[in-house]
Amino acid sequence: MMKQLSILCSIFLFLTLASCTSNEGPEYPAKMLPTSIQTQDANGDNQTFGYDDKERIVSWDYISDSPNSTVSYSAHYSYTEGNTIKVRAEETLWEEQHRVFEETIQLKNGRAAQAEGTFIYTIHSGERTSEMRKTYRLIFDYLPSNHLNTVEHFEVYGIVDEIKDNEAWRWKNQLVWENGNLKEFQDYQGNSTVDTFVKYEYSADKVANPLIMPMVTNRAHHLPLLMQGVFGANSVNLVKSVSWLDNKYNPYLSAEYSYEIENSRISKYTATRFINSAASEPVTYTVTWAGE
Numbered sequence: 001m002m003k004q005l006s007i008l009c010s011i012f013l014f015l016t017l018a019s020c021t022s023n024e025g026p027e028y029p030a031k032m033l034p035t036s037i038q039t040q041d042a043n044g045d046n047q048t049f050g051y052d053d054k055e056r057i058v059s060w061d062y063i064s065d066s067p068n069s070t071v072s073y074s075a076h077y078s079y080t081e082g083n084t085i086k087v088r089a090e091e092t093l094w095e096e097q098h099r100v101f102e103e104t105i106q107l108k109n110g111r112a113a114q115a116e117g118t119f120i121y122t123i124h125s126g127e128r129t130s131e132m133r134k135t136y137r138l139i140f141d142y143l144p145s146n147h148l149n150t151v152e153h154f155e156v157y158g159i160v161d162e163i164k165d166n167e168a169w170r171w172k173n174q175l176v177w178e179n180g181n182l183k184e185f186q187d188y189q190g191n192s193t194v195d196t197f198v199k200y201e202y203s204a205d206k207v208a209n210p211l212i213m214p215m216v217t218n219r220a221h222h223l224p225l226l227m228q229g230v231f232g233a234n235s236v237n238l239v240k241s242v243s244w245l246d247n248k249y250n251p252y253l254s255a256e257y258s259y260e261i262e263n264s265r266i267s268k269y270t271a272t273r274f275i276n277s278a279a280s281e282p283v284t285y286t287v288t289w290a291g292e
Contacts (some may be wrong), residue, residue, distance in 0.1 A: 032209045032265055033290040034227075042066055045285040049224060050078075051290070057224040070094055075221035085230070087117075089221035098122045098264070102223060112140050112230050115219075118159050136159045136216060137168075146233045147177045150188070151217055153190070169277050174249055175216055181235040185216050197245040202237035210288065211266050212239035212257060238266075265289060 005152045033055055037047045045064035062073040075089035089101040103117030114137065121132040137154040154168040169190060176184040181202050189195035198214065215225045217231065226234065244253040253275055260268040266287055273280045 019108075034070045034287055034288050035278075035284050035292075036211075036288045037211075038288070039283055039285045041281075041283045043281065044285065046070070048157075052246075055290075057228060060221070060224045074221045075224070077225070077247075080225075085112075085225070087221055089219075091220060098124075101219070104223070105225075105232070110229075111142065111232055112225070113144075114139050115217075127221045133157065133159050135163055137163050138219075140217075140231065142232050143177065145177070145180075147180075147182075148175055148216060148232045150174055153218075173216070173218070181237050182214055182216070185214055187218070195247050197241045197247075197249060199245065200239055201241045201243075202233070202235065203240045205261070206236055207238065207261060207265055209265060209277065210235060210238050211259075211269060212242070214242075 009147040048057035085105040087103040091099045105115045139152040152172045171188040174186040185198040187196040271283045
């Protein structure tokens with residue numbers, strides 16, 4: 001079930017978030033902050049972003065209310081002394097699956113070093129309701145280039161005060177970078193070998209804030225933090241395509257992107273999604289930036 005949920009998140013989160021590309025830690029205030037990414041297409045999804053007076057993300061809402069599905073994500077962020085970020089997040093898939101997260105992210109030198117949290121996962125099936133509770137820890141390791149290198153996962157069942165490493169379900173996901181761009185994300189999904197490969201291709205174009213964010217932490221509520229450099233530097237070129245492949249390297253899901261750029265930032269972009277090579281209708285999104 002957890003693997004299914006992660007794959008569903010990948011399908012629906014072809015997200016569009018601005019990213020920090022500096023090789024230093026994140027600096028506030030951030031620049032070119034998106035306030036919304038919207039579409040009139042019923043098959044698309046809409047996002048809104050809220051910021052505090054230091055231009056740090058404090059709220060994020062995402063909803064896809066297409067004729068075939070309703071998916072929503074929301075998160076609220078608070079900051080203490082510059083070294084800790086607290087997050088409360090909710091996720092709903094088709095009104096049947098619901099997760100609530102409570103998480104604390106510890107920063108070191110401006111980057112996320114570790115995250116600890118809990119989630120309650122509720123599934124409604126007819127008149128039956130089941131619930132799963134888990135406590136987790138994520139440890140983030142970086143390359144000298146300030147790119148996220150690995151994400152180590154620890155999980156235990158139940159809401160506990162402390163995770164004992166020798167009792168936890170553990171795995172480590174790997175990121176592969178090339179010329180300043182993320183080329184491949186290797187998701188082990190709790191296994192001893194890679195379960196899912198995610199490959200990225202790029203155009204030659206660059207802007208200050210590329211808009212396509214990879215969900216390399218497997219936590220949707222981290223995506224707005226990725227945009228502000230909390231997880232290190234992001235890819236410098238514009239993503240041209242993303243492909244999901246199974247553990248035998250067979251592709252099953254992909255997306256292609258094209259962009260309209262005005263004043264050195266993306267004003268619109270179009271996404272075309274493919275499931276087993278069958279293409280969806282292209283969906284065009286309009287980006288609104290702070291100050292517009």
